[in-house]
Amino acid sequence: MRWRSxxxxxxxxxxxxxPLLVGLPVVAFTGLLDRLAYGREQAIPAADAVGGLQLPWVDWPVSPAWLFRLTEGLHVGLGIVLVPLVLAKLWSVIPKLFTAPERNPVKLLERLSLVLLVGSILFLIVTGLLNVQYDxxxxxxxYDGHYAAAWVFLASFALHVxxxxxxxVRSLRSRSLRAELATPLADTRPEPAHPLVAPDPDPPTMSRRGAIALVGGGMLFVAALTVGQFTDQLRSTALLLPRGRTTAPDSTERGGPNDFPVNRTFVASGIAPAAVGSAxxxxxxxxxxxxxxxxxxxAALPQHxxxxxxxxxxxxxxxxVWTGVRLTDLARAAGVTDPVTAEVRSVEVGSPFSRSLLNRAQTLSPDSLLALRVNGADLxxxxxxxxxxxxxxxxxVHNTKWVATIGFSRAAVR
Structure with a gap:
């Protein structure tokens, strides 16, 4: 196969x-933080499948309140924005993937890291995008496939770096970025001889500055389609939003107090309407x-x-804006004055996320609520x-819906 660009x-x-040297570690690190936020105690499906790769249990904090929004937004948002750059990087090195490595330990190790890096990052991109679309x-x-592949990526990325x-570093110093950005298509010439440089190149159809602009523009375009997922004011621009830009059942309720994204709907839960009715x-x-x-x-208890x-x-x-009863007030009503944990269970059964186990900080936070209303209206x-x-x-998913029971305990979970 001939590569002639x-x-x-x-x-x-x-x-x-x-930029990948900076961006990819941020995506990986925030992903690991998100895993910590989920916690083993939160009953992640098949959590034991990754065995020794499981992160240690920690008490995830409640402050700042937007912490998980930040880590998950960076992980997913930056991960999506970097896709055009990752593909461009793979295009730039693809000739190397089709050549036999030199038979010495260093070159074989380099090739192994490259194969594992390419395989793991493509796996993470594909599974991540499918997860965003609930497909x-x-x-x-x-959870476990993405998590295990992340460790393969981290190991191969570190080895590759x-x-x-x-x-x-030598390659970046070999040419001037300013000069390349000023070089038009007519003056574009191949780089000096190198395994990545075509020995018999075709005439250029794009300059290097054009390639950089194309990739940068692609990243900006993807960012424009993605940012609305994390910003309420720009939600109408989020063309990639998996659940749509409105959750209202009809036009009369659009823009109402309950018109914001929902993951698992009431119908999908399989709960009988009578189970959450007047009884x-x-x-x-x-x-x-x-x-x-x-x-x-x-509703008669103090509302926060x-x-x-x-x-x-x-x-x-x-x-x-949520309104309801503080968990601390409910604990006192239950006769537990100083709870260490709280286990919240849903009317829904059979779902891996019908239960949430809260640590001490989450239980005692003055903003931890059993919400009855949102934006001034009933849920x-x-x-x-x-x-x-x-x-x-x-x-x-751990902000359990259709709550049936809350169990408070003075004993820490082990």
Whole structure:
């Protein structure tokens, strides 16, 4: 196979690699933080499948309230924005993937790191984009497949950086960026002889500055289609938003208090309407005896209002004004004065996310609520009516909807 582009070479490859050297570690690090936010205690599906790769359990903080929104937004948003740059970088080195490596340990190690790096990053991109679109065509847990591949990526990325960083630095110093950006198509010439440089190149159809502009423009275009997933004011521009730009069932409710993204709908939960109807009650445990409250009794308790974000692993996030009963007030009502943990269970059964286990900080935060209302109106069924959990900095799926029981405990979870 012949590769004849006259602009391909170590300098252009290094130009594409430089921002990836910064951006990809940010994507990886925020992904690991998101994994910590989910926690083993949060019953991630098939969490034991990754065995020794499991991160240690930590108490995820509740402050700042937008922490998970930031880490998940960076992980998904920056990951998507970097896709054009990753593809450009792969295009720039593709001739090397089709040549046999030299038979010495260093070159073989370099080739191994390259193969693992390319394979893992393509796997992460594809599974990540499919997850954003809720399209689980693969026959394995996204959480654990994506997580295991991330460790392969981190190891191969570190090895690749160690072996190629000196080459990248030399290549960047070999040509002037300012000069290249001033070079028109007519004056574009191949780089000096190198395994990435075509020995018999075709006439140029694009300058190096054109290639850089094309990739940069692609990244800006993708960013424009993505940023609305994290910004309520720009949601109408989020053409990639998996659940659409409105969740209202008809035009009369669009722009209303409950018109913001929803992951799992009431219909999808399979809950019988009667289970969350007028006969619904909340059971509080942990004290001397269970305490049962209906919605009217909850509404009669002191109400607290807080503006809190809701952020989901698929990448979208939103900030809404929630009103409900503080978990600390519910703990006192249950007869537990100093809870260490709280276990919240949903009316829904059979879902891996129908339960949430809160640590001490999450339980005691003054903004941790059993919400009854949002933006001044009762919750809609899709958003968890008659009551849902909302906790600062907690991943969206763990803000349990259609709450049935809350169990408070003075013992830490081990």
């Amino acid at each position: 006259p602009i391909r070479g170590p300098w252009l490859t290094s130009m594409f690699a430089l 689980y065509v693969f026959g394995f847990s996204f 160690v072996t190629k960083l000196p080459t990248m 619904w009650t909340l059971t509080l445990t942990g004290g001397a005896a269970p305490v049962v409250l209906d919605r009217a009794a909850l 209002t807080a503006e809190l974000p809701l952020a989901c692993v698929e990448g979208w996030s939103t900030s809404q 809609s069924p899709d958003h968890g009516y008659p009551a849902r959990l909302i906790v600062p900095a907690l991943p969206g």
